Amino acid sequence: MTPALRRAFHIAAFSWYGFVVQSIYAKDGEELPPGIFVYGGPWKYLTFLNLLLQMTFFGLAAVSDLQPGKKAASSLSRCKDLLFSVFAFPVGMFVVLLFWSIFAYDRELVYPADIDTFFPPWMNHAMHTLVLPVLLGEVLLQPHTYPQNRHALAALGVVGLAYLSWIIWVYVSVGIWVYPLLGLFSAAGLGGFFFFNMTVVTLLYLLGDKLNSHIWNKDKAQ
Template identity: 40%
Template structure:
């Protein structure tokens, strides 16, 4: 019997494969200069979304879908595949918070002054559907993922450590680009004084943490019975 997870993961994986391929093959904007397209968090995010749904699809076919309520099941035996563990860790620590971050910051800055994030000149270079694929549709796709697939979130310390590693890696990358090429990836950073940048970046890191906690909260709301089953099983041991 085909699981609903496969019916969701495979089409979304193919969708992101098309989005990423179209972006890299047909859109020249951002390709030039130091770092190429990988200057942008949006590109990091679309590649990570593709990677995640690829791993999730692969796990559906040859991995596992072990839940706390399965721990006493004779046919499951409470064993998780490496793919399932990787899927859950990625979703909780990078994919959900990074995806939400891209959507919220893009449209937040766009609402204040679009020239700081997506100048009007880009309207003729980037199709509307691609803009929404990169900055809008991420949100509903992730919410559906949380709703139909159980994920075991790591301990908050572990999850936040992975998230901060990802965020700091990107931060160091764009600061390095600014240093070696005198080019600020995001114009909003260029117009700020140094101490304003520190406050702004610090605020964004806090926002990253909040998004992680929101993902954890939603997972508990949607899968409370499964999580409680796991807690009860741990108490028995």
């Protein structure tokens, strides 16, 4: 893909995510179903945090595209690659796969039906569906430099524990689980569910690494 088309893709993706984030954030203050934006607003939802993550990545990518060719290895470019490989790809894919898996089983556990009154179908798909093809487009668009696996997985683990601590804090503070599904688990079950989720995210990180290497014929030292 030519540099011009790559820049257009990154700018379009950044603009799209900016629009979606603004549309969701504008709902704060409306008369929503009980508990949706109580304590922490949309900031307690992994879906919303993922949208911010995607928007940040594509914003950095758009800025990086404007750099002269000789600056391709700049700190901004390295930061962009790190953000995509370790966080944007695995977390974005995780949000899509986990959401629709639970939704197919029992939507009330993750996205109760009464939410449809406030979030139209296009917004649901913007949050939980279109993330996947946009990420795959980025994989095909340009190669990314991946860090050593142990460093990447350590960073993912820290971020995962931070989010778990955040949602537990929300529950302790207001007595409402961020997602109804979490209320079905005991303390041990919650730990097991978290471990399962981190395993899935790890596998998605490794998938991104393999796709990047396969498509662009890149070798990475472990």
